[in-house]
Amino acid sequence: MDTQEHVELHDLYGNRGSEWHEPVSEEEICERLKRAHEEGRKVAIESGGTKRGYGGARGEYDWTLSLKKYKGIVEHNAGDMTITVKPGTTIAELQRFLQEYGQQVSLDPHWPEQATIGGVISANESGPKRLAYGSARDLVIGLRIVYPDGRIIRTGGKVVKNVAGYDMNKLFIGAMGTLGVISEITMKLRPAPKYESLALVSVPEGEEEKLRLLAVEIQDAMIEPVTLEILTPALAEKLTGTRAFTLLVGYEDVECSVKEQEGWMIHHKPENAVLEILHEEEARKFWERFAVTVPNTHTKEKDLCAVLKAGTKNMDVFTMMTTALDLGISHLVDIEAHGGLGHGISEYVVRGQQDNIIAVIEGLRAAAEQKGGYIVIKQLPFHLRKKVDVWGRNPGHFSLMEGIKKAVDPYGVCNLQRYIGGI
Amino acid sequence: MKRKKQNKVDPHIRSLTKIVGESEILYKPEDLISYDCDGFTVHKALPKAVVFPKNTEEVAALVQYCHMNHLPFLARGAGTGLSGGAIPLNEEIIISLVKMKQLLCVDYENRQAVVQPGYVNLKLTNSISDKGYYYAPDPSSQYVCTIGGNVAENAGGAHCLKYGVTTNHILGLEVVLPHGEVIEIGGEGAPDSPGYDLMGLLTGSEGTLGIVTKITVRILKSPQGKKTVLAYFDDVEEGSRAVSDIIAAGIVPAALEMMDKTAIEGVEAGTFPVGHPPDIEAFLLIEVDGIMAGLEEQIEQILEVCESWNVREVKVAKSEEERSRWWANRKTGFGAMGAISPDYLVQDGVIPRSRLPEVLKEIEKISRESGLRIANIFHAGDGNLHPLILFDSRVPGETEKALQAGTACLKACADVGGSITGEHGVGIEKKEEMRFIFTEEEIEAQLDIRDVFNPYDLLNQGKLFPKPSRCMDVKKIVKDTVAVQS
Numbered sequence: 001m002d003t004q005e006h007v008e009l010h011d012l013y014g015n016r017g018s019e020w021h022e023p024v025s026e027e028e029i030c031e032r033l034k035r036a037h038e039e040g041r042k043v044a045i046e047s048g049g050t051k052r053g054y055g056g057a058r059g060e061y062d063w064t065l066s067l068k069k070y071k072g073i074v075e076h077n078a079g080d081m082t083i084t085v086k087p088g089t090t091i092a093e094l095q096r097f098l099q100e101y102g103q104q105v106s107l108d109p110h111w112p113e114q115a116t117i118g119g120v121i122s123a124n125e126s127g128p129k130r131l132a133y134g135s136a137r138d139l140v141i142g143l144r145i146v147y148p149d150g151r152i153i154r155t156g157g158k159v160v161k162n163v164a165g166y167d168m169n170k171l172f173i174g175a176m177g178t179l180g181v182i183s184e185i186t187m188k189l190r191p192a193p194k195y196e197s198l199a200l201v202s203v204p205e206g207e208e209e210k211l212r213l214l215a216v217e218i219q220d221a222m223i224e225p226v227t228l229e230i231l232t233p234a235l236a237e238k239l240t241g242t243r244a245f246t247l248l249v250g251y252e253d254v255e256c257s258v259k260e261q262e263g264w265m266i267h268h269k270p271e272n273a274v275l276e277i278l279h280e281e282e283a284r285k286f287w288e289r290f291a292v293t294v295p296n297t298h299t300k301e302k303d304l305c306a307v308l309k310a311g312t313k314n315m316d317v318f319t320m321m322t323t324a325l326d327l328g329i330s331h332l333v334d335i336e337a338h339g340g341l342g343h344g345i346s347e348y349v350v351r352g353q354q355d356n357i358i359a360v361i362e363g364l365r366a367a368a369e370q371k372g373g374y375i376v377i378k379q380l381p382f383h384l385r386k387k388v389d390v391w392g393r394n395p396g397h398f399s400l401m402e403g404i405k406k407a408v409d410p411y412g413v414c415n416l417q418r419y420i421g422g423i
Numbered sequence: 424m425k426r427k428k429q430n431k432v433d434p435h436i437r438s439l440t441k442i443v444g445e446s447e448i449l450y451k452p453e454d455l456i457s458y459d460c461d462g463f464t465v466h467k468a469l470p471k472a473v474v475f476p477k478n479t480e481e482v483a484a485l486v487q488y489c490h491m492n493h494l495p496f497l498a499r500g501a502g503t504g505l506s507g508g509a510i511p512l513n514e515e516i517i518i519s520l521v522k523m524k525q526l527l528c529v530d531y532e533n534r535q536a537v538v539q540p541g542y543v544n545l546k547l548t549n550s551i552s553d554k555g556y557y558y559a560p561d562p563s564s565q566y567v568c569t570i571g572g573n574v575a576e577n578a579g580g581a582h583c584l585k586y587g588v589t590t591n592h593i594l595g596l597e598v599v600l601p602h603g604e605v606i607e608i609g610g611e612g613a614p615d616s617p618g619y620d621l622m623g624l625l626t627g628s629e630g631t632l633g634i635v636t637k638i639t640v641r642i643l644k645s646p647q648g649k650k651t652v653l654a655y656f657d658d659v660e661e662g663s664r665a666v667s668d669i670i671a672a673g674i675v676p677a678a679l680e681m682m683d684k685t686a687i688e689g690v691e692a693g694t695f696p697v698g699h700p701p702d703i704e705a706f707l708l709i710e711v712d713g714i715m716a717g718l719e720e721q722i723e724q725i726l727e728v729c730e731s732w733n734v735r736e737v738k739v740a741k742s743e744e745e746r747s748r749w750w751a752n753r754k755t756g757f758g759a760m761g762a763i764s765p766d767y768l769v770q771d772g773v774i775p776r777s778r779l780p781e782v783l784k785e786i787e788k789i790s791r792e793s794g795l796r797i798a799n800i801f802h803a804g805d806g807n808l809h810p811l812i813l814f815d816s817r818v819p820g821e822t823e824k825a826l827q828a829g830t831a832c833l834k835a836c837a838d839v840g841g842s843i844t845g846e847h848g849v850g851i852e853k854k855e856e857m858r859f860i861f862t863e864e865e866i867e868a869q870l871d872i873r874d875v876f877n878p879y880d881l882l883n884q885g886k887l888f889p890k891p892s893r894c895m896d897v898k899k900i901v902k903d904t905v906a907v908q909s
């Protein structure tokens with residue numbers, strides 16, 4: 001990254017350190033944090049920074065600790081289907097390494113070429129396939145954490161089943177780096193699918209309810225899709241060329257099973273719907289394009305842009321999506337969105353004028369909360385993060401989270417104020 | 424007269440009675456005996472009282488009372504725990520959740536169900552199976568154990584190889600914290616709710632961080648097809664190599680279980696014999712499930728792998744009835760040991776799957792050296808061993824030997840990079856063995872988290888963590904007591 005771009009990014013998204021450090025060993029990470037702890041420094045942690053616009057009420061930290069150079073595979077036990085990696089390894093590097101063994105880490109977050117495993121786990125990123133394979137909390141079996149005072153604490157272990165002591169792994173997954181630096185990650189692997197395909201079902205405007213019903217029917221049938229991701233018309237147009245609500249039904253299994261499920265789909269295609277099925281390489285290419293459609297902090301955008309994540313009950317994703325489009329129309333902003341009808345996570349890219357974007361965020365948040373869900377803002381320039389709450393209201397048990405932060409990081413060394421309620 | 428009698432009752436008992444009502448409290452010694460231990464019967468102690476709250480408010484009121492009066496307390500489900508988690512070490516008030524046993528709601532469209540903690544695991548599957556749904560975690564004790572107890576222990580089961588353990592199926596919890604406050608985690612089941620993953624932390628915390636009073640779980644659609652294979656081997660090592668090769672072939676079996684010769688002798692003498700050949704060294708019970716069309720191919724591959732490891736005989740279940748018999752034979756395996764030994768002790772180590780052959784040899788050595796027979800019934804697919812150490816507590820010194828052999832088995836697991844427990848929990852049984860896998864600092868880090876929830880350590884005191892000063896005492900207590908009565 002050239003220096004100019006670097007500075008601009010910092011100014012736009014905050015979460016920057018005045019000094020930049022790139023440790024290449026765990027000892028260096030320990031030393032750096034120990035010093036911060038002793039000298040009362042505030043440290044911003046990143047693995048590469050695709051999520052620099054994600055949370056954070058501080059513009060400035062004393063240091064940035066970047067882990068992008070602390071990367072590589074530490075240990076791969078092909079027979080045990082486990083792998084241990086350093087945090088700066090990108091998702092793409094990891095998958096390419098495993099490909100040779102016919103294995104994979106079953107995580108499909110955005111921007112695999114740039115997003116690192118450390119960042120993905122810390123921000124708890126997932127993709128459409130979490131429907132079948134779960135998210136980081138289901139895959140991580142062990143971590144090495146450099147605590148904010150420089151101690152090394154291991155959590156979990158290297159075996160796939162383990163209930164010894166508290167399940168401390170869970171604390172650090174999605175903690176946004178506020179509880180220390182993850183210096184090593186052990187995950188369980190899955191065999192790469194023997195065959196895959198992707199059915200794209202789109203319906204004319206006004207008939208999107210048919211896709212909801214189809215999704216219900218699919219889930220109630222004995223078929224096993226790996227995705228049930230719905231795309232709004234604007235996002236579908238970017239990916240398929242057709243401006244229509246589209247349901248992405250993915251299959252991964254042995255070939256005859258995939259074919260059988262495609263047959264089911266052909267048989268159950270709603271009236272007036274268009275069905276296209278992509279196989280193998282075509283399906284993989286589609287998912288590659290899908291993974292880079294939502295902007296990250298490095299993407300150059302003409303307009304002001306916010307990225308939101310919503311969590312609701314599974315089928316409420318559908319209502320969230322239509323609510324978002326209505327809000328887009330009434331507040332004159334462009335919205336592209338996708339969400340998993342079987343897993344409850346949806347994502348919204350909102351482009352337009354500052355005040356309109358904020359109004360949409362608030363409207364969508366109200367809709368989510370009414371359904372017992374939430375909205376978090378995954379990306380927003382720093383000056384706007386002061387106007388609208390990134391994480392939404394604190395849960396009733398927030399004091400426990402504060403307590404955990406205090407117990408692990410009493411001096412607020414790591415990513416202070418990055419997370420919910422300013423922890 | 425009556426009045427006088429009442430006056431003798433401990434004032435705490437009177438106050439607790441006010442909260443739950445006369446009929447929902449036990450405090451007379453003779454009534455307390457069945458609460459002196461759980462499935463880990465090596466250690467026994469009486470509680471001060473057992474109370475049976477009917478709702479969350481009563482649980483909260485009980486907890487508040489205990490907190491204000493510095494009375495130690497703990498939660499109890501069905502009491503099937505195998506590591507002593509529900510044993511009252513400090514004259515606890517036992518808060519039994521068995522009367523909170525309702526299925527509160529099932530939401531098929533969103534694939535979730537809400538249950539009270541005392542709801543029995545298997546009942547959930549039974550209540551939703553007519554619609555083609557089920558609850559995946561299936562501990563062998565599922566016909567009695569409670570979902571609250573499953574959450575506390577992060578229980579596993581035979582089918583967790585493909586579908587994950589309890590923690591992978593919990594969407595929301597209502598919890599009474601140790602000072603009596605009621606909190607909701609995970610809302611109405613929305614995933615990834617912002618903030619630290621307290622749901623993940625609480626699951627598997629063995630009832631030391633709070634009392635779970637409501638649980639939202641994920642339910643799954645039953646697979647379209649299931650195929651089950653029984654493969655007999657003349658050599659344990661060849662059987663274990665087949666396990667690794669099945670996984671390496673890119674198959675994700677729903678279950679992959681193994682039993683050795685001694686275990687087979689037990690189950691054949693037990694309630695559900697299926698006629699395994701008596702001279703066989705080991706068998707694998709393998710199940711694949713999913714889209715019917717794809718299963719045949721996987722079964723063929725599995726058979727090929729077994730052939731390549733000189734399997735003596737393989738059978739594919741011909742009917743659901745046959746399949747059920749094989750599973751009943753497996754799931755009642757622990758209890759069946761009672762047919763061939765007066766007492767047994769179950770261990771629960773985990774190892775990387777590829778180390779199976781060497782660890783099984785090590786266990787054989789431990790058996791030889793201790794002079795005690797050890798049967799192995801285990802979840803081979805995820806490397807979760809259950810050595811069952813057979814002994815006779817009437818023979819002086821044998822209980823002690825059995826406990827030592829158990830510890831040695833766990834050491835063998837830890838030494839190959841494994842864990843001391845895969846599903847039964849640490850409880851009081853494996854507190855000291857925590858040191859096999861964690862440093863003093865790491866244990867301290869976990870205690871720091873406990874203090875956030877449970878600062879006065881009134882809830883389930885003395886479990887899960889070794890206490891430096893007390894470690895010798897604990898070993899001695901265990902040494903002096905009687906072991907598992909089967």
Ligand SMILES: Cc1cc2nc3c(=O)[nH]c(=O)nc-3n(C[C@H](O)[C@H](O)[C@H](O)COP(=O)(O)OP(=O)(O)OC[C@H]3O[C@@H](n4cnc5c(N)ncnc54)[C@H](O)[C@@H]3O)c2cc1C
Nearest residue numbers: 001045047048049050051087115116118119122177182298
């Ligand atoms: C236009 C563009 C240009 C780019 N140019 C370059 C370039 O010139 N050079 C280059 O190398 N890359 C470049 N990249 C790639 C990019 O900088 C990183 O590879 C990518 O941002 C990785 O970030 P991340 O997703 O891992 O998450 P991050 O944003 O790093 O982290 C997400 C969250 O997790 C926390 N976190 C991250 N890691 C840890 C950890 N180990 N322990 C605890 N908490 C942690 C963070 O504090 C943060 O809260 C570019 C990308 C784009 C789009």
Ligand SMILES: Cc1cc2nc3c(=O)[nH]c(=O)nc-3n(C[C@H](O)[C@H](O)[C@H](O)COP(=O)(O)OP(=O)(O)OC[C@H]3O[C@@H](n4cnc5c(N)ncnc54)[C@H](O)[C@@H]3O)c2cc1C
Nearest residue numbers: 500501502503504508562563569571572575579630635846
């Ligand atoms: C024959 C047999 C086979 C078994 N097979 C398996 C198996 O395959 N897999 C497996 O994982 N386990 C197995 N177990 C162990 C045991 O059944 C599980 O650990 C089960 O989850 C315990 O549930 P319970 O209701 O009996 O809990 P209890 O034994 O009553 O309690 C266990 C622990 O949970 C705590 N607790 C209970 N309820 C709550 C609550 N509501 N809130 C907070 N804490 C609570 C208790 O304080 C205690 O520490 C087996 C046990 C037996 C006897």
